[in-house]
Amino acid sequence: MKFRIVTIFPEFFRGPFEHGVVAKALEAGILDIRIHNLRDWTFDRHRTVDDRPFGGGEGMLMKAEPLFLAVESIWPERGPDRKVALLSAAGRKFDQAVAREYASLRELMLICGRYEGVDERVSERLVDDEISIGDFVLSGGELAAAVVVDTVARLLPGVLGNQDSTVNESFGGAKDAVLDCPQYTRPAEFRGWKVPAELLSGNHSEIRRWRKQAAIEKTARLRPDLLTDSNKEVTR
Ligand code: 9D3
Numbered sequence: 001m002k003f004r005i006v007t008i009f010p011e012f013f014r015g016p017f018e019h020g021v022v023a024k025a026l027e028a029g030i031l032d033i034r035i036h037n038l039r040d041w042t043f044d045r046h047r048t049v050d051d052r053p054f055g056g057g058e059g060m061l062m063k064a065e066p067l068f069l070a071v072e073s074i075w076p077e078r079g080p081d082r083k084v085a086l087l088s089a090a091g092r093k094f095d096q097a098v099a100r101e102y103a104s105l106r107e108l109m110l111i112c113g114r115y116e117g118v119d120e121r122v123s124e125r126l127v128d129d130e131i132s133i134g135d136f137v138l139s140g141g142e143l144a145a146a147v148v149v150d151t152v153a154r155l156l157p158g159v160l161g162n163q164d165s166t167v168n169e170s171f172g173g174a175k176d177a178v179l180d181c182p183q184y185t186r187p188a189e190f191r192g193w194k195v196p197a198e199l200l201s202g203n204h205s206e207i208r209r210w211r212k213q214a215a216i217e218k219t220a221r222l223r224p225d226l227l228t229d230s231n232k233e234v235t236r
Pocket of ligand 1: 087088089113114115116117131132133134135136137138139140141142144
């Protein structure tokens with residue numbers, strides 16, 4: 001799969017893709033990531049990408065023209081296996097289902113929003129999707145784009161050693177999704193805090209029962225919004 005990232009901070013992406021699963025996928029040729037400097041599509045002396053909002057108001061907006069020229073020159077042809085997503089605070093919420101949809105594409109272009117936002121004609125006439133990674137305020141779309149690349153890349157066939165590990169995980173789409181159960185590694189006692197005896201028992205059905213119950217209880221505590229009615233029963 002090929003990612004294209006359009007940004008006014010191309011140097012930002014030097015770090016995030018040099019580690020872990022994304023770096024391995026790049027080396028293996030499963031993944032290709034190209035970074036494009038939006039200012040390459042400006043032609044004035046100051047390489048201007050922003051301007052003041054009509055009607056007044058705080059801050060600056062990203063101009064439409066450099067973004068249109070960037071997308072149209074990177075992809076003279078658009079198609080169903082290519083999507084352009086704008087990363088914006090006002091976008092639809094990115095989640096694991098959106099990530100799976102993106103992982104099925106041949107190419108994904110990510111446009112990193114900056115300033116107070118973009119000229120609305122970009123949202124309406126240029127991009128296929130407008131995406132936010134959550135209800136908190138970032139200073140721009142670059143960190144969000146790196147989050148999307150990481151999340152999508154690890155879903156690509158061959159990127160993780162064991163492809164099952166993306167099917168079994170939380171947010172994997174199972175109806176009774178719960179978070180991972182609490183997990184422990186050696187030592188069995190640390191500063192007086194003991195690992196639950198069930199996990200040390202060697203009794204596999206006891207371990208399975210404990211893990212299921214503990215996962216549901218942890219989900220009820222940290223993410224009650226994820227619990228189904230039948231799982232809520234188990235915590236009472
Ligand atoms: C007046 C309200 N604005 C500032 C507080 C709204 C606003 C504009 C631009 C808030 C954030 C931004 C910059 N953020 C992004 O471009 C962004 C973002 C985010 O802030 N949160 C979650 N996902 C994303 S994706 C892009």
